[in-house]
Amino acid sequence: MKVIVAIKQVPSRDSRLRVDGSGRWIDPTDLTAEINEPDAYALEEALQWKEKHGGEVVVLCAGPAGATQTIRDALAKGADRALHIEEENLTAYDSLRLAELLAAAIRAEQPDLVLTGLQSDDLGYGQTGVILAELLGMPHGTIIMQTEKTAAGIRVKRELEDGWFQFVELPLPALLTIQSGINKLRYSTLMGIKKAKSKEIKALTPAALGVTPGGAAPLEKLYAPQRGKQSRLIEGDARKQAAELVEILKHEVRAI
Amino acid sequence: MSSSDGILVVMEQTRGAWHKMSWETLAGAQQLGGGMPVTAAVLGHDVGALAAELGGKQIAKAIAVDHALLASYTADACTAALTQLVAAVQPALVLLPHTYQVRDFAPKLATRAGRVLVSDVIRIEAAGDGFVFVRQLFQGKLNGDFRAAGAGPHFASVQAGAYRVDTLAAGSAPVETFAPALDAAQIRARVEEPFRESARAVDLTAAELIVSVGRGIKGRENIGMVEALAQALGAELAASRPICDNGWLPMERQVGSSGQTVSPKVYFAVGISGAIQHQVGMKGAKTVVAINKDPNAPIFEIADYGLVGDLFEIVPALTEEIKKHK
Ligand SMILES: Cc1cc2nc3c(=O)[nH]c(=O)nc-3n(C[C@H](O)[C@H](O)[C@H](O)COP(=O)(O)OP(=O)(O)OC[C@H]3O[C@@H](n4cnc5c(N)ncnc54)[C@H](O)[C@@H]3O)c2cc1C
Ligand SMILES: Nc1ncnc2c1ncn2[C@@H]1O[C@H](COP(=O)(O)O)[C@@H](O)[C@H]1O
Numbered sequence: 001m002k003v004i005v006a007i008k009q010v011p012s013r014d015s016r017l018r019v020d021g022s023g024r025w026i027d028p029t030d031l032t033a034e035i036n037e038p039d040a041y042a043l044e045e046a047l048q049w050k051e052k053h054g055g056e057v058v059v060l061c062a063g064p065a066g067a068t069q070t071i072r073d074a075l076a077k078g079a080d081r082a083l084h085i086e087e088e089n090l091t092a093y094d095s096l097r098l099a100e101l102l103a104a105a106i107r108a109e110q111p112d113l114v115l116t117g118l119q120s121d122d123l124g125y126g127q128t129g130v131i132l133a134e135l136l137g138m139p140h141g142t143i144i145m146q147t148e149k150t151a152a153g154i155r156v157k158r159e160l161e162d163g164w165f166q167f168v169e170l171p172l173p174a175l176l177t178i179q180s181g182i183n184k185l186r187y188s189t190l191m192g193i194k195k196a197k198s199k200e201i202k203a204l205t206p207a208a209l210g211v212t213p214g215g216a217a218p219l220e221k222l223y224a225p226q227r228g229k230q231s232r233l234i235e236g237d238a239r240k241q242a243a244e245l246v247e248i249l250k251h252e253v254r255a256i
Numbered sequence: 257m258s259s260s261d262g263i264l265v266v267m268e269q270t271r272g273a274w275h276k277m278s279w280e281t282l283a284g285a286q287q288l289g290g291g292m293p294v295t296a297a298v299l300g301h302d303v304g305a306l307a308a309e310l311g312g313k314q315i316a317k318a319i320a321v322d323h324a325l326l327a328s329y330t331a332d333a334c335t336a337a338l339t340q341l342v343a344a345v346q347p348a349l350v351l352l353p354h355t356y357q358v359r360d361f362a363p364k365l366a367t368r369a370g371r372v373l374v375s376d377v378i379r380i381e382a383a384g385d386g387f388v389f390v391r392q393l394f395q396g397k398l399n400g401d402f403r404a405a406g407a408g409p410h411f412a413s414v415q416a417g418a419y420r421v422d423t424l425a426a427g428s429a430p431v432e433t434f435a436p437a438l439d440a441a442q443i444r445a446r447v448e449e450p451f452r453e454s455a456r457a458v459d460l461t462a463a464e465l466i467v468s469v470g471r472g473i474k475g476r477e478n479i480g481m482v483e484a485l486a487q488a489l490g491a492e493l494a495a496s497r498p499i500c501d502n503g504w505l506p507m508e509r510q511v512g513s514s515g516q517t518v519s520p521k522v523y524f525a526v527g528i529s530g531a532i533q534h535q536v537g538m539k540g541a542k543t544v545v546a547i548n549k550d551p552n553a554p555i556f557e558i559a560d561y562g563l564v565g566d567l568f569e570i571v572p573a574l575t576e577e578i579k580k581h582k
Contacts, residue, residue, distance in 0.1 A: 127359070
């Protein structure tokens with residue numbers, strides 16, 4: 001069983017974001033990066049599949065040279081090898097074009113299962129996995145909270161809205177978009193980190209994959225939103241803030 | 257049925273009940289205006305009554321896309337049916353509500369048409385020979401404009417709450433039936449009946465006061481501090497998704513699109529950024545109090561009262577102050 005996991009490197013969650021001079025992306029100065037949260041769960045799910053059913057886990061990442069940090073972390077957790085599509089400027093691609101880039105790399109590997117996160121924390125398209133499935137001719141399941149191998153393929157638990165769920169069975173090869181919380185994340189061990197150093201990271205380029213940047217609807221402009229409703233800000237040190245809020249809760253909101 | 261300057265709205269229903277976001281999307285299509293005729297379609301089996309209801313809105317046409325294989329949702333059948341409908345209607349723009357179901361098939365539908373779906377948009381403007389779509393990036397911290405120019409169909413899905421249902425205009429439109437050609441062999445997924453997890457031990461929907469904790473709390477060992485605040489207030493404790501994903505609080509305390517929808521008198525958001533999936537679960541609260549160290553956090557967009565600062569200082573101070581007043 002060969003499982004490919006698409007992982008993306010995104011700015012750390014607590015980052016102070018500033019739009020850069022081009023007005024199209026954020027200034028990377030002083031920003032730290034981490035793996036996109038649901039992708040960490042997708043990786044864990046892939047590692048558990050390998051532990052149960054054997055085979056291989058290959059991570060796939062399109063991103064700048066600095067993304068090797070995130071790739072190494074995935075290898076340290078137990079992925080066997082990696083494909084790194086080196087591209088400094090991911091925002092030059094629209095969602096379809098980026099998926100075409102990933103699909104070209106996946107096709108050559110002929111995996112049994114492809115896992116992606118359900119959404120990226122930066123662009124937040126929430127659609128790369130489903131586009132990939134269509135491009136690769138695979139059936140797919142989205143927002144997956146459980147997976148299980150069956151005789152016919154794979155049975156997965158889809159999260160629906162409002163606390164509803166549904167089981168769906170798909171033939172393999174298939175693609176799943178993984179929801180955060182599907183499993184319990186592991187930490188990398190010292191041994192894993194040591195082993196990762198000798199694992200293969202294959203460098204690929206968009207040109208070699210036959211995909212050029214662009215697309216029909218790329219990001220044109222990035223900016224701070226105009227906030228709609230203005231909150232009434234309660235200022236001062238913590239004690240003062242607390243005292244004023246309690247006054248408001250008593251006399252204006254009448255909640256205590 | 258050809259109107260290459262029109263908008264096709266794909267409505268969502270489950271077992272005869274509309275998804276509320278469908279109406280918001282239809283309202284958005286009406287507002288886009290510019291003389292663009294709006295066609296609204298509903299998919300399923302025996303959906304004539306729903307289509308008739310659509311015909312009572314101010315649109316050019318309502319269409320019932322009807323087939324036995326559309327009775328329960330699959331991405332394969334839905335994509336095949338809508339591919340045929342889009343080819344027949346030839347709209348300039350296809351609009352869908354950004355629901356979990358739309359997330360499941362719309363990227364596939366657009367890809368099959370060789371087009372790009374602009375997902376989860378909060379605003380749409382007609383611009384020259386195309387559209388500018390505004391959508392949120394970085395979990396609502398920044399906005400981005402995406403321009404789609406040239407011949408349609410363009411595809412976009414609309415975020416919850418982007419347009420208001422109460423602006424929807426009534427009217428009278430002809431109702432048609434569209435019978436797609438579908439084959440059971442096209443459907444690769446074998447779907448089972450949707451279900452709910454066993455009865456919820458905690459019902460947050462009836463709570464008057466809710467103190468909800470997010471990732472700003474940093475670790476499991478700090479949850480007790482927020483619990484103490486909830487206790488002092490006599491409030492229920494709730495959480496954002498990552499708190500439950502990490503197992504720091506049970507899933508049944510999760511508020512949001514995949515958790516509970518609550519509407520308390522006061523909702524305290526402690527260390528919660530206010531991502532849209534969280535907001536949809538709590539924006540019905542009468543009063544929202546946000547405690548967050550980041551003055552630009554999206555939660556302040558819907559908060560009535562904002563306390564910018566370190567929750568590790570504010571929460572204990574607040575707990576103490578409330579105890580004094582009780
Ligand atoms: C399909 C789908 C469904 C989802 N369903 C849900 C759902 O049902 N419910 C839900 O909540 N989420 C849901 N999410 C996840 C959602 O998108 C967000 O990732 C999540 O809500 C973020 O949680 P958070 O605000 O606690 O964490 P973060 O976004 O990490 O925010 C933490 C906040 O804490 C603040 N903070 C940090 N330290 C301090 C401090 N010392 N003092 C004060 N403030 C501090 C930060 O400024 C930040 O604003 C869903 C996502 C998807 C894609
Ligand atoms: N540049 C990338 N490299 C690898 N995987 C990606 C990349 N962009 C998106 N993905 C995958 O697609 C998922 C959904 O991303 P998105 O459609 O941008 O919300 C992510 O969780 C990743 O698994």
